[in-house]
Amino acid sequence: MSVPQVVIVGRPNVGKSSLLNWIAGKRISVVDPTAGVTRDRVTHLIHEKDRYFELVDTGGMGVEDADNLTADIEHQIDVAIESADVVVFVVDGQSGIAPLDRHVSERLRRLQTPKILVVNKCDSTRFDQEIAEFYALIGGGAESDDVIVTSVKAKRNRTELLKAIVKRLPPEEETEEAEGESLESMPELKLAIVGRRNVGKSTFINALAETDRMIVSDVAGTTRDSVDIRFELDGKSFVAIDTPGVRKRKSLANDIEYYGLVRAKRSIRRADVVMMLFDASDTISRVDKQLVDEIETNYKPCIFVVNKWDKGLELEMTTEKWTEYLIHNFPGMRHAPIAFITAQSGRNVKKIINLAQSVYKQARERVSTGQLNRVVKAAVMANAPRHKQNRRPKIYYATQVSTQPPTIVLKCNDPKLFDGSWKRYLLGVFREKLPFQEVPVKLYFRGKEDREDLGPSLDEDEPMRQMGMSSTAN
Numbered sequence: 370m371s372v373p374q375v376v377i378v379g380r381p382n383v384g385k386s387s388l389l390n391w392i393a394g395k396r397i398s399v400v401d402p403t404a405g406v407t408r409d410r411v412t413h414l415i416h417e418k419d420r421y422f423e424l425v426d427t428g429g430m431g432v433e434d435a436d437n438l439t440a441d442i443e444h445q446i447d448v449a450i451e452s453a454d455v456v457v458f459v460v461d462g463q464s465g466i467a468p469l470d471r472h473v474s475e476r477l478r479r480l481q482t483p484k485i486l487v488v489n490k491c492d493s494t495r496f497d498q499e500i501a502e503f504y505a506l507i508g509g510g511a512e513s514d515d516v517i518v519t520s521v522k523a524k525r526n527r528t529e530l531l532k533a534i535v536k537r538l539p540p541e542e543e544t545e546e547a548e549g550e551s552l553e554s555m556p557e558l559k560l561a562i563v564g565r566r567n568v569g570k571s572t573f574i575n576a577l578a579e580t581d582r583m584i585v586s587d588v589a590g591t592t593r594d595s596v597d598i599r600f601e602l603d604g605k606s607f608v609a610i611d612t613p614g615v616r617k618r619k620s621l622a623n624d625i626e627y628y629g630l631v632r633a634k635r636s637i638r639r640a641d642v643v644m645m646l647f648d649a650s651d652t653i654s655r656v657d658k659q660l661v662d663e664i665e666t667n668y669k670p671c672i673f674v675v676n677k678w679d680k681g682l683e684l685e686m687t688t689e690k691w692t693e694y695l696i697h698n699f700p701g702m703r704h705a706p707i708a709f710i711t712a713q714s715g716r717n718v719k720k721i722i723n724l725a726q727s728v729y730k731q732a733r734e735r736v737s738t739g740q741l742n743r744v745v746k747a748a749v750m751a752n753a754p755r756h757k758q759n760r761r762p763k764i765y766y767a768t769q770v771s772t773q774p775p776t777i778v779l780k781c782n783d784p785k786l787f788d789g790s791w792k793r794y795l796l797g798v799f800r801e802k803l804p805f806q807e808v809p810v811k812l813y814f815r816g817k818e819d820r821e822d823l824g825p826s827l828d829e830d831e832p833m834r835q836m837g838m839s840s841t842a843n
Contacts, residue, residue, distance in 0.1 A: 372771040373422040373538045376449045379459035380469035381429025384489040384521060388459060389413065389426040391521045392531065414778065414813045417531050420538055421770040425449050430473045452638060455537045456484045462491040462518065466502055474506040483537035486516045487530065492523045558729055561610045561640030563633055565656040568646045569676040573712035574598060574609045602722055610636045634663050642725045643671045649681030653698050661699050668774040668809040670728045672721065673707045704800060706807050732773045734804045741767050741777065748798040754791040762786035776811040784814035
């Protein structure tokens with residue numbers, strides 16, 4: 370199970386970014402009275418009561434952005450809400466209910482996701498007597514901790530809010546169940562088939578499912594909606610998610626094409642493994658890069674599938690040339706396996722399913738803390754991170770906190786001391802030494818001062834001794 374996401378939403382200027390910074394114990398989001406300052410999603414890993422979760426700040430709902438980025442802001446909010454395990458709906462306790470608060474409430478009402486209403490900016494207890502009106506925003510049947518009164522300025526009820534969040538997180542995955550999982554015991558595998566128009570996605574799915582369920586046509590853009598097709602292979606169940614072919618955004622001539630792009634991105638987020646199709650007889654396009662960027666941003670396991678390989682051979686292409694070409698264009702995805710197929714004839718199609726199962730299994734792997742720390746210790750001894758500002762970077766402890774994607778937290782003296790090249794080196798070591806060779810791995814470096822990252826309730830010196838490192842900070 371991936372790290373749960375707790376998404377903070379609300380209209381502009383209710384204190385969403387201040388709330389995230391307050392809970393995180395450090396300045397993460399920009400705090401400014403100007404509406405629309407927060408545009409992209411801002412994420413921070415929180416550790417509370419032996420549970421990890423990602424706290425996500427979003428832009429203000431309903432704001433008209435001065436730089437004409439309203440649609441992009443709203444898209445980021447939609448993505449965050451769609452992936453949320455808990456929604457924290459923030460309102461301003463001093464100003465009362467505003468029309469935009471009702472707009473946010475209506476937008477959230479259809480969600481089955483657990484929600485907490487935070488009445489913020491209640492700097493004094495006198496505001497507590499006036500919060501009854503806010504209950505209308507969450508509907509009837511509210512529990513006592515569905516509404517939390519807070520004040521960042523007066524430091525009111527941070528503990529109560531965190532307790533309410535942790536209570537609503539999905540049940541934690543049992544480590545014992547995750548370790549040593551066999552392919553037979555894995556749940557139904559969801560495969561998203563994505564690529565630009567006319568790359569052969571529907572033909573590929575027909576070959577997988579051995580049926581003409583999709584409309585296969587030489588007319589580019591035939592599939593206009595995402596379609597789930599269930600099929601079985603060797604007694605195992607799969608879902609193939611076919612998506613519309615994506616064209617350049619400036620070429621989106623109508624709503625059907627626009628929503629095709631949205632659905633393609635949604636399919637990527639829904640999938641366990643993404644199959645990114647390329648045409649062996651064509652060059653990589655801007656659309657391909659846009660889709661791969663979405664895959665990379667969402668840490669999705671991916672297989673690069675070079676289709677129409679018969680045409681590639683006619684053009685005297687080789688697998689080595691295409692592999693180098695893909696790595697050159699997508700250096701951040703060099704871990705992704707590459708397959709060469711001809712969907713029309715069914716060549717190598719079934720082998721991809723076995724590869725997808727292997728990649729999915731890697732994404733669900735969990736390694737022990739002892740094994741992980743031994744790997745980190747050896748990596749540091751082989752190539753220690755360079756000193757920065759006369760300070761020596763130190764890693765005290767490492768632990769895997771989640772799967773899908775494998776998520777590793779490294780407790781250190783100061784995350785800023787570790788440069789990007791050393792982090793990439795460590796990630797390469799993890800791929801070589803741990804069972805994560807072909808999947809994305811999410812790394813978090815957390816300093817000792819991070820209030821949420823105090824670690825499990827055990828003797829912290831023991832893992833430090835295991836790492837062979839001093840527990841004394843510079």
